[in-house]
Amino acid sequence: MKSHNQNTRTICVILTLLAAGPVVQAYPPDPNNAALLYYQAFISLPKDQDQVQDLVEGLPDGADPNDQIREYLKLCQPAIRLAVAASEVPACDWGLRYSQGYQMSLTHLSQMRALARLMKGEVAVLVADGQYRQALERCLTLRQMGQHISDQNIISFLVGVAINALAEKAIQNTLSAMPPDIQTLVWLKGELAASPARRVEIKNGLKTEEEVILTKLTTDRGHLLEAVTGSTGAVPSELVEHLKNADEAFFEGSRRYFKAHMDAVVAVLNSPVPYLQRHDQLEQLDKRPGSDSKQNLHAVLTASLMPSVAKLLTLDTRARSNDNLLKAAIEIYLVKARTGSIPDQLPPGMPKDPFNGQDFKYEKTPEGFTLTRWTDDPAKDKNFQRTFKVKVR
Amino acid sequence: MKPDRIEQLIRTIRVRSTPGKRQERLDDILAAHDRWRQSHTTSGRGFPRWVAKVAIAASVLIVVTYQAVMYRSPDRIVPRQPQTRAVPSSAEITTAGSLQMAFRQGGLEGVERQLDRAFELIGAWPTVLHEQGLL
Numbered sequence: 001m002k003s004h005n006q007n008t009r010t011i012c013v014i015l016t017l018l019a020a021g022p023v024v025q026a027y028p029p030d031p032n033n034a035a036l037l038y039y040q041a042f043i044s045l046p047k048d049q050d051q052v053q054d055l056v057e058g059l060p061d062g063a064d065p066n067d068q069i070r071e072y073l074k075l076c077q078p079a080i081r082l083a084v085a086a087s088e089v090p091a092c093d094w095g096l097r098y099s100q101g102y103q104m105s106l107t108h109l110s111q112m113r114a115l116a117r118l119m120k121g122e123v124a125v126l127v128a129d130g131q132y133r134q135a136l137e138r139c140l141t142l143r144q145m146g147q148h149i150s151d152q153n154i155i156s157f158l159v160g161v162a163i164n165a166l167a168e169k170a171i172q173n174t175l176s177a178m179p180p181d182i183q184t185l186v187w188l189k190g191e192l193a194a195s196p197a198r199r200v201e202i203k204n205g206l207k208t209e210e211e212v213i214l215t216k217l218t219t220d221r222g223h224l225l226e227a228v229t230g231s232t233g234a235v236p237s238e239l240v241e242h243l244k245n246a247d248e249a250f251f252e253g254s255r256r257y258f259k260a261h262m263d264a265v266v267a268v269l270n271s272p273v274p275y276l277q278r279h280d281q282l283e284q285l286d287k288r289p290g291s292d293s294k295q296n297l298h299a300v301l302t303a304s305l306m307p308s309v310a311k312l313l314t315l316d317t318r319a320r321s322n323d324n325l326l327k328a329a330i331e332i333y334l335v336k337a338r339t340g341s342i343p344d345q346l347p348p349g350m351p352k353d354p355f356n357g358q359d360f361k362y363e364k365t366p367e368g369f370t371l372t373r374w375t376d377d378p379a380k381d382k383n384f385q386r387t388f389k390v391k392v393r
Numbered sequence: 394m395k396p397d398r399i400e401q402l403i404r405t406i407r408v409r410s411t412p413g414k415r416q417e418r419l420d421d422i423l424a425a426h427d428r429w430r431q432s433h434t435t436s437g438r439g440f441p442r443w444v445a446k447v448a449i450a451a452s453v454l455i456v457v458t459y460q461a462v463m464y465r466s467p468d469r470i471v472p473r474q475p476q477t478r479a480v481p482s483s484a485e486i487t488t489a490g491s492l493q494m495a496f497r498q499g500g501l502e503g504v505e506r507q508l509d510r511a512f513e514l515i516g517a518w519p520t521v522l523h524e525q526g527l528l
Contacts, residue, residue, distance in 0.1 A: 102490030110487060110512040113505070155492045158501050159508070212489075307496055315501055 030085075034148055035094045035108075037086035042111040044079040045118075046072070056121035064128045065121065073125055076118050083115055087144035094151060101212045109159045112149050116142055116163045123170045132178035139174060140191055142167035147196065154205035154307060161319045165383075168326050175329065176368065176389035180337035189330050202312050203269055210262045213305055217251050217258070253298035261289060261302050265309045275317050275355050282310035314376075317354055321373045322383070324351035325360055329371055329388050332362075336390055342369055483514035 031037055056069050065073075073080075086092075097104050119142045126135035146167055150160030171188075178184070268281045286308050292299035328350045335343050346362035353360050355374035363370045368390040375384035485491065486507055495503040 100489075102488060102493065104489040105484060105487060106489055106492060107484060107487045107511065107515070109492075110483070110508040110515070113508050114512050153489060155489060155496065155504060158496065158504055162501060162505060307493060311500060 032089060032091060034086040034089035034092040037082050037089065038092075038112065038115070038145075038148070039108070041079040041082035041086065041115055042108070044076075044082060045111075045114065046075045056118065059121060059124055063124070065125050069121065070125060073118070073122055076122075079115065080119065080122055083119065083145065084138075084141050087141040087148070092148040094156075096151060096153070098152070098208065098212070101216050104153075106153075106155055109149065109156065112145065113159065113163065116145055116166050119145070120166050120170050123174065127174050127177045132174055132181075133184055135174045135178075136171065136184065136188055139167050139170045140195070142170060143195065150200040152200060152204050152208045154202070154209060154312065157200055157202065157205045158312075158315065160200070161315055164319060165322065168322050169383075171326060172329070172386060172388060175333060176387075177391060179391045180333045182334065182337045185330055185334050185337060189327070189334070192327060192330070202309075202316050203266055205312075206262065206266060206269075206309070209307075210259070213258055213301075214255050217255050217301060218248075250297065254301045257289075257292075257296070257298040258302045258305075261285070261306065269309070269313065274357060275313070279310055279313055282313055286310050318373075318381070320354045322386075324353065325371050325373055325386060327351045328360055329369075329386070332369060332388070333390070342390060483511040486514075487511045 056065075056072060059065060059069065094108060096106070119138055123135045123138045123142075126132075126138060143164060146160045146162075146164035148160075149163060150157050265282065265285055268278055268285065271278060286306075289299045289303035289306060293303045328346070331347060331350060332343060335347060342364055344364065346359055350359060352358060353373045358374075361372040363372075365387070368388045370385055370387050372385040375381040378384060481491075492504055492507060495507040499506065
């Protein structure tokens with residue numbers, strides 16, 4: 001009798017579990033591709049709000065958003081929530097058609113930039129309302145958006161660098177507005193350390209560039225001009241002439257020249273020498289196809305198609321430098337939060353400036369402190385010196 | 394003289410003339426007639442001079458009025474201008490090649506400007522889709 005009851009109970013449990021299974025999985029799971037959620041966020045952005053949008057995007061650092069901006073950001077909440085959800089999904093595949101070469105559409109980049117500027121506006125509202133922890137969470141969302149937008153092509157990489165710079169500026173503004181709080185600062189330090197420095201490197205973009213160009217440099221002349229130079233750019237007349245008269249031997253020679261040039265460039269990028277040396281070597285390499293093309297026709301296409309890798313290296317190094325500078329600033333805020341005063345000198349063990357491998361230049365000011373990184377062009381490099389305010393409780 | 398008397402006179406009268414003199418006289422009469430006509434008309438069509446003047450004045454007035462009206466009218470039909478390059482669309486300026494060109498010419502700032510321009514062109518997506526628009 002007892003065993004009969006036990007068997008009955010066991011069967012009932014099994015049947016209940018079987019019945020419950022389909023109910024739990026009645027709806028599809030949430031997307032595991034962040035790009036799908038970002039695309040939904042783009043669709044959710046309000047329309048015909050250009051003037052307010054300009055106000056949000058032009059809001060000066062530290063300024064208090066007015067009612068119009070606040071109302072507009074309320075309208076944008078569906079898009080912002082989707083972006084936050086997207087930032088929490090690790091994988092991000094934008095579904096780009098690399099087979100299209102230079103005709104590949106990158107429209108999503110302009111939408112992502114607009115979304116990023118909205119998020120920065122949202123941070124400004126949260127800071128003005130004293131919600132510093134939420135503001136920093138939004139900053140981390142922005143930072144993750146910068147990581148997600150970087151893809152296996154140079155332009156996406158650059159837009160990722162630009163969005164990351166927005167995130168760092170937003171963090172700087174938030175730190176300057178909030179009283180130094182140990183718990184929040186330790187949490188922020190941990191989050192920055194945990195998120196990867198880079199999802200994609202420059203050489204990934206260059207590798208894609210190489211494959212696209214080697215595929216497109218063929219006698220399929222009909223689409224070559226438009227495909228390799230972009231539909232809106234002016235095509236150099238000498239390039240047009242060469243392509244009109246080109247035969248397979250020309251393209252074969254062009255492909256060989258391009259491959260050799262790219263191999264030389266990547267070798268310099270991968271070398272362990274300091275930034276300045278690599279930059280100088282890349283500058284020389286950038287000029288070489290142009291000067292070679294005067295006597296070697298096979299260098300003409302490389303001279304027209306190849307981006308300046310020296311510039312790419314500078315932009316990448318600048319982004320890494322800003323990242324380290326921000327981490328150094330957080331350490332100084334932590335000293336202030338723990339001891340009650342800003343240090344007179346830069347504490348030891350700080351992250352270094354990747355431009356020269358040295359400490360950032362540190363100065364105390366009446367309102368806080370400044371940190372300055374290396375730059376080769378102070379006139380054009382606007383953010384090489386960052387000012388951090390320290391709010392007194 | 395009464396008409397019946399003139400008729401009788403013509404039936405009975407005998408005119409003595411020579412063919413040469415008759416032809417000369419006819420030529421004289423025709424030449425006099427032509428001179429008279431030219432002094433009283435502006436053209437060979439037989440219209441009086443004042444009619445021609447009025448016609449010319451009216452034509453000038455019509456032409457001037459037409460020009461004035463047509464140049465001021467917003468609905469005028471103008472000759473088709475030669476086709477110039479259309480403003481590029483958002484899709485055209487956000488291809489990989491176009492953005493690469495922007496980077497080569499203007500660096501990262503050039504890329505950002507072009508992306509901002511693309512966003513202005515496409516705007517945001519509509520938030521409301523009306524039933525009529527879907528059908």
